[in-house]
Amino acid sequence: MPISGRDRGRRPNAEPRSKGIRPDGGPGAEGCREAVRCTGRTGRRLLPGLLACFLAPGAAAAQIDDAALAEQGRRLYEQQCALCHGSEGEGRPPAVPALRDNERLGIAARTIRFIRQGAANMPPFPALTLAEVAALSSHVRTAWTNDLGGVTTGEVAAVLDASTDAGGLASVWDGVFTEAQAARGRDVYTGACGLCHGRRLNGAPDDPDMRSTPPLARARFLREWEGRSLAVLLAYTRLTMPEDNPGSLTDEEYVDVIAHMLSVGRMPAGDRELPTDPRRLAGIVIRRDR
Ligand code: HEC
Numbered sequence: 001m002p003i004s005g006r007d008r009g010r011r012p013n014a015e016p017r018s019k020g021i022r023p024d025g026g027p028g029a030e031g032c033r034e035a036v037r038c039t040g041r042t043g044r045r046l047l048p049g050l051l052a053c054f055l056a057p058g059a060a061a062a063q064i065d066d067a068a069l070a071e072q073g074r075r076l077y078e079q080q081c082a083l084c085h086g087s088e089g090e091g092r093p094p095a096v097p098a099l100r101d102n103e104r105l106g107i108a109a110r111t112i113r114f115i116r117q118g119a120a121n122m123p124p125f126p127a128l129t130l131a132e133v134a135a136l137s138s139h140v141r142t143a144w145t146n147d148l149g150g151v152t153t154g155e156v157a158a159v160l161d162a163s164t165d166a167g168g169l170a171s172v173w174d175g176v177f178t179e180a181q182a183a184r185g186r187d188v189y190t191g192a193c194g195l196c197h198g199r200r201l202n203g204a205p206d207d208p209d210m211r212s213t214p215p216l217a218r219a220r221f222l223r224e225w226e227g228r229s230l231a232v233l234l235a236y237t238r239l240t241m242p243e244d245n246p247g248s249l250t251d252e253e254y255v256d257v258i259a260h261m262l263s264v265g266r267m268p269a270g271d272r273e274l275p276t277d278p279r280r281l282a283g284i285v286i287r288r289d290r
């Protein structure tokens with residue numbers, strides 16, 4: 001069954017986005033909390049932890065703050081995960097597994113790896129900090145009816161080696177597709193998407209008898225998708241679209257359509273095509289502004 005319906009909790013806009021994928025990755029209060037949490041839980045890294053607290057501006061007031069971490073996990077989940085796994089962790093079986101009442105999440109290392117590295121149809125999240133992976137892992141293991149225990153940043157660091165870190169992050173404004181690719185994408189779009197999403201990608205179908213759909217470009221689309229990566233957009237689109245025949249295009253065709261969507265949104269073309277590799281797409285973030 002494809003993901004569909006309006007109840008899948010994809011309204012992260014009500015929340016501030018600042019805790020999402022952070023391009024700078026700087027320490028700040030979060031790094032401090034992370035350090036304190038590490039020392040608090042494992043007794044290791046005491047000195048670096050305290051140093052981070054003294055050096056991080058504005059972090060002096062940061063304390064071991066489980067409530068703040070829980071809130072961070074909840075917010076990240078709504079922004080990055082709920083569109084597929086559902087606000088109540090119900091998933092969209094069989095395409096997307098439920099996370100609620102899912103005993104496989106009991107294996108912490110497996111949960112951590114899934115979140116960071118992804119899988120067949122699950123996008124990777126290489127840009128999340130270790131603290132963010134810990135917050136998310138804790139959230140999915142303790143939310144709803146789950147009672148599988150929290151995960152510390154130290155545990156995440158022990159599971160993930162540094163090679164899974166994102167390199168630098170790019171944004172959709174950095175010339176990430178070519179004009180030729182967007183032109184190919186326009187043709188695919190016309191045949192596979194345009195009937196429902198409209199010639200102008202504004203969600204108004206050309207046929208007035210058809211119901212409207214979400215826009216796929218410009219301000220409203222960007223507001224909805226800001227902070228998510230193109231790997232999430234590709235995975236979501238492939239899992240659910242075209243709504244009447246999900247997964248029916250090749251990966252190349254899907255990314256070509258994404259290039260067309262960006263081009264209609266007035267993002268500049270560059271001299272390299274948008275790749276299909278999820279790990280590389282995970283390094284390109286949708287941003288409302290340049
Ligand atoms: C584009 C849709 C999509 C998004 C977004 C997504 N996932 Fe997934 N997720 C999947 C799919 C599909 C699978 C199953 C993958 C497989 O087994 O090959 C999965 C599997 C998982 C699993 C393993 C579940 C099991 O039963 O083995 C975990 C844990 C998980 N996702 C957590 C997350 C978290 C946390 C986020 C947000 C950071 C997230 N996912 C975002 C689609 C998604």
Ligand code: HEC
Pocket residue numbers: 003004005006010189192193194195196197212213214215216221224237241242243244249257
């Ligand atoms: C049969 C009609 C139909 C076709 C064809 C179709 N879509 Fe959709 N699309 C929808 C509907 C309806 C929704 C809203 C689904 C929902 O909210 O659960 C949607 C939602 C989306 C979304 C999520 C937008 C958002 O902000 O939530 C994306 C992205 C998308 N479609 C891309 C595509 C692409 C790319 C194609 C062509 C490959 C395509 N769709 C073809 C009907 C269609």
